[in-house]
Amino acid sequence: MKGFLRPLSVSRLGSIRRYAGPFARSKLQLDGVKDVIAVASGKGGVGKSTTAVNLAVALAKKCNLKVGLLDADVYGPSVPMMMKIDRKPDITEDKKMIPIENYGVRCMSMGFLVEQDAPIVWRGPMVMSALEKMTRGVSWGKLDILVVDMPPGTGDAQLTITQSLQLSGAVIVSTPQDVALLDARRGVKMFSKVEVPILGFIENMSCFKCPHCAEPSYIFGKGGTQRTADSMGHHFIGEIPIEVDIRTCSDNGTPIVISSPDSGVSRAYCEAARSIVKTLEELSKGTTFQPEINL
Ligand SMILES: Nc1ncnc2c1ncn2[C@@H]1O[C@H](COP(=O)(O)OP(=O)(O)OP(=O)(O)O)[C@@H](O)[C@H]1O
Numbered sequence: 001m002k003g004f005l006r007p008l009s010v011s012r013l014g015s016i017r018r019y020a021g022p023f024a025r026s027k028l029q030l031d032g033v034k035d036v037i038a039v040a041s042g043k044g045g046v047g048k049s050t051t052a053v054n055l056a057v058a059l060a061k062k063c064n065l066k067v068g069l070l071d072a073d074v075y076g077p078s079v080p081m082m083m084k085i086d087r088k089p090d091i092t093e094d095k096k097m098i099p100i101e102n103y104g105v106r107c108m109s110m111g112f113l114v115e116q117d118a119p120i121v122w123r124g125p126m127v128m129s130a131l132e133k134m135t136r137g138v139s140w141g142k143l144d145i146l147v148v149d150m151p152p153g154t155g156d157a158q159l160t161i162t163q164s165l166q167l168s169g170a171v172i173v174s175t176p177q178d179v180a181l182l183d184a185r186r187g188v189k190m191f192s193k194v195e196v197p198i199l200g201f202i203e204n205m206s207c208f209k210c211p212h213c214a215e216p217s218y219i220f221g222k223g224g225t226q227r228t229a230d231s232m233g234h235h236f237i238g239e240i241p242i243e244v245d246i247r248t249c250s251d252n253g254t255p256i257v258i259s260s261p262d263s264g265v266s267r268a269y270c271e272a273a274r275s276i277v278k279t280l281e282e283l284s285k286g287t288t289f290q291p292e293i294n295l
Pocket residue numbers: 041043044045046047048049050051073076078151152204205240241242243244246247248250251
């Protein structure tokens with residue numbers, strides 16, 4: 001798999017010019033890292049971190065890739081708990097942090113650097129500097145994919161990441177609920193503005209299957225994410241149901257892909273991981289289509 005290279009159309013060049021403002025600086029390519037993908041959601045609490053963690057583990061364990069996980073959600077870092085890591089990173093001689101590995105994934109999170117229950121009450125510039133440290137200041141080593149768990153929303157921190165890191169693409173996570181999908185659309189537009197291809201949508205919490213009679217309940221609505229992806233001309237990667245085990249495994253620090261690798265949900269995460277790898281390969285060969293979006 002190679003880093004993403006895409007010829008720019010005239011209209012895309014136009015949108016670059018529009019955004020050649022204060023953020024216009026060369027994007028950081030992390031040494032030895034082939035692809036960097038963002039896992040994002042417009043709305044908070046839709047399961048973006050859960051998805052990022054399970055995808056990262058699936059990419060490492062099922063696709064046999066060298067994988068890193070950057071928890072860029074500086075205000076609410078979840079990776080330390082979800083990946084069961086509770087120590088501080090070691091530092092190299094040239095003062096770079098060494099990511100901490102668990103379940104075959106090299107992780108870095110603001111949560112490694114602050115006390116677990118300490119509130120992170122930073123203003124914009126501090127967030128920017130923290131993000132800078134967690135990207136440029138980390139010795140990632142050789143990686144096939146670095147998965148970035150983005151902060152929710154489309155504000156300063158998200159823009160900084162999308163404009164300073166050379167992202168190969170973004171995965172959009174949403175529940176099927178209209179209010180989440182509205183924010184997901186905003187997220188897609190943000191990535192389009194900064195020329196980051198959308199790898200596809202994942203629907204999280206798609207339905208709840210009754211453990212007694214297996215009757216599905218569509219708590220947040222049915223099929224909304226697929227419809228949104230279709231309407232925007234993007235790929236629908238797949239759906240993950242709402243299951244108690246997903247939540248308990250996350251809380252225990254053993255992602256479900258590790259604790260129940262043969263479960264239907266784990267298979268769904270692995271399929272999603274394979275689909276993402278395939279799309280990255282197609283993007284690197286220039287054989288996939290990215291729709292133009294009216295911004
Ligand atoms: N498919 C699922 N089934 C059951 N619980 C889930 C599922 N996905 C996520 N959760 C639970 O929902 C809560 C929110 O998930 P998560 O922290 O991944 O969301 P997020 O979008 O990253 O949130 P934030 O906006 O705070 O970053 C967590 O308690 C998580 O364990």
